[in-house]
Amino acid sequence: MYKELDNLLSADTTVDSWYDDGCVIASEILSDFDPRDWDELSNQVLSKPIDWQRKLAYCLDNECNVYELNILMSLLGIKDEELFEICIDTLRSYTDQDSKKKDIG
Known part of the structure; x- marks a missing residue:
């Protein structure tokens, strides 16, 4: 599943097509991730281009x-x-108690 997500995020898309369709497809792929996929994503994310991130x-x-x-x-x-702004906006969705207690230091 990671490779499928990587290919999607690497694709050259317009801003409109990404927000209309791409992010929905990416979310569906992420829903099917298993722990190995998450580990690979975690290991690769910081080496990816800024648009991908x-x-x-x-x-x-x-x-x-x-x-x-x-x-x-x-x-x-x-x-x-x-x-940074995208991350902050996305973090606003994390409202459960476990997320609020997460040590970020």
């Missing part, structure tokens, strides 16, 4: 699980204002 960050509120949360936290360290 922005697309991913936008989709990481699908299930608000610890895998998504940890990846968002790692993306916050990248020096890109737009990515």
Whole structure:
């Protein structure tokens, strides 16, 4: 599943097509991730291009699980204002008590 997500996020798309269709497809792929997929995504995310990272960050509120949360936290360290804003907006979806207690330091 990771490879399928990687291919989708790497595709050259218009902004409209990404927000209309791409992010929905990415969310569906993420729903089918198993722990190995999450591990691979976690290991690869920081080496990907900034546009790829922005697309991913936008989709990481699908299930608000610890895998998504940890990846968002790692993306916050990248020096890109737009990515930072996307991560903050996405983190607003994390309202359960476990997410609120997550140590980000």
